[in-house]
Amino acid sequence: MKVYLDNSATTALDKEVLNAMLPYFTETFGNPSSLHAYGRNALKAVDEARDSIAKSIGAKSNEIYFTSGGSESDNWALKGVIGATKAKCKHIITSQIEHPAIMDTLDYLKAKEGVEVTYLPVDKDGRVSVQDLKEAVTDDTVLVSVMFANNEMGAVQPIAEIGAFCKEEGIIFHTDAVQAMDSQAIDVNALNIDLLSMSAHKFHGPKGIGALYIRSGVKLDRLISGGHQERRMRAGTTDTPLIVGMAKALEIAVRDREENNKRISALRDSFVKKVLAEIPFTYLNGGMDHRLPNNANISFEYVEGESILITLDLAGIAVSSGSACSSGSLEPSHVILALGVKEELAHSSIRFSLGKDTTQEEMDYTFDVLKASVERLRSMSPLFNMEKGIGYYV
Numbered sequence: 001m002k003v004y005l006d007n008s009a010t011t012a013l014d015k016e017v018l019n020a021m022l023p024y025f026t027e028t029f030g031n032p033s034s035l036h037a038y039g040r041n042a043l044k045a046v047d048e049a050r051d052s053i054a055k056s057i058g059a060k061s062n063e064i065y066f067t068s069g070g071s072e073s074d075n076w077a078l079k080g081v082i083g084a085t086k087a088k089c090k091h092i093i094t095s096q097i098e099h100p101a102i103m104d105t106l107d108y109l110k111a112k113e114g115v116e117v118t119y120l121p122v123d124k125d126g127r128v129s130v131q132d133l134k135e136a137v138t139d140d141t142v143l144v145s146v147m148f149a150n151n152e153m154g155a156v157q158p159i160a161e162i163g164a165f166c167k168e169e170g171i172i173f174h175t176d177a178v179q180a181m182d183s184q185a186i187d188v189n190a191l192n193i194d195l196l197s198m199s200a201h202k203f204h205g206p207k208g209i210g211a212l213y214i215r216s217g218v219k220l221d222r223l224i225s226g227g228h229q230e231r232r233m234r235a236g237t238t239d240t241p242l243i244v245g246m247a248k249a250l251e252i253a254v255r256d257r258e259e260n261n262k263r264i265s266a267l268r269d270s271f272v273k274k275v276l277a278e279i280p281f282t283y284l285n286g287g288m289d290h291r292l293p294n295n296a297n298i299s300f301e302y303v304e305g306e307s308i309l310i311t312l313d314l315a316g317i318a319v320s321s322g323s324a325c326s327s328g329s330l331e332p333s334h335v336i337l338a339l340g341v342k343e344e345l346a347h348s349s350i351r352f353s354l355g356k357d358t359t360q361e362e363m364d365y366t367f368d369v370l371k372a373s374v375e376r377l378r379s380m381s382p383l384f385n386m387e388k389g390i391g392y393y394v
């Protein structure tokens with residue numbers, strides 16, 4: 001059996017999305033900036049896609065700017081605001097659990113632009129406190145960037161409260177909503193969001209396309225110079241098929257949102273309950289309230305997350321681990337550590353991210369393989385045996 005439980009890393013392209021895209025690779029291949037019929041036909045599709053995406057977050061069409069994905073949107077939001085501000089001292093408030101696309105960009109801005117950054121802590125459920133945010137604001141605060149929902153443990157942040165506070169203070173509010181687009185109802189006006197990052201491949205759209213919502217009136221420098229595309233704000237020939245695919249994927253996600261959320265969260269809830277009850281020394285990272293419906297992040301004490309990942313992979317099951325030894329880093333996840341989880345437990349964390357195609361049968365199979373793997377790995381772990389009084393030397 002093959003089970004894909006890594007939907008927070010990327011999702012499969014929906015067949016309906018692929019079919020919507022196909023004509024724009026071949027027949028309707030014109031450059032949307034061209035004045036002739038080839039161009040006009042492509043432009044029509046791009047305009048419709050932009051309208052549809054804007055509508056799904058309560059924005060105006062001219063507030064949607066297409067990018068190459070979530071990372072570019074995050075880079076643009078942060079660098080764009082800092083580039084456009086006239087303030088001498090620039091202070092950004094963010095959280096300790098942001099995606100690397102935010103964290104690395106902030107490191108860059110600190111080094112190159114002398115920007116000051118405050119990283120808000122999170123509670124054991126993985127949420128920032130609006131009180132901490134209020135206390136962190138200074139006269140120099142030009143931007144607050146807090147993600148909508150976390151990609152590792154799924155905590156959904158108090159976006160409405162943060163937005164209301166930023167509006168009151170006149171501070172620009174950016175949110176990385178890459179993980180939230182499919183499951184959360186988002187209205188940028190109700191939530192007072194000024195800038196919002198999204199990425200199509202996280203909701204069954206194609207890879208390499210995303211968007212940044214920019215509230216009209218918010219000043220941003222461009223990230224990519226060149227032609228006049230995207231209202232002169234983001235140069236590069238418009239990618240009609242990917243844009244059409246992104247809009248289609250979001251339409252489907254919004255259409256099926258409630259049904260998917262209900263079904264997926266029920267599968268997730270029973271899986272988590274069973275794991276915590278039937279596999280000893282396991283801990284859920286993050287709380288159950290305010291959590292993305294598809295996310296389960298669990299630590300398996302005395303076992304390396306990577307070892308579990310590899311064992312599950314051999315059985316056809318795809319998950320993610322918190323510490324990425326394979327990527328050359330032995331550091332445990334900064335997100336899991338921010339929850340106050342101790343380092344060994346952070347090293348033993350596994351993220352299961354379900355998707356709209358996940359079935360009960362797949363979750364049952366995953367549980368069985370997981371239970372056996374953890375037992376076997378623990379039986380080989382000297383630390384586990386020592387602590388449980390099963391000595392090697394007796």
Ligand SMILES: *Cc1c(COP(=O)(O)O)cnc(C)c1O
Nearest residue numbers: 069070071099101151178179199
């Ligand atoms: C995947 C992800 C990104 C990066 O998006 P890409 O389109 O892959 O560049 C950014 N932020 C979050 C929260 C993500 O999950």
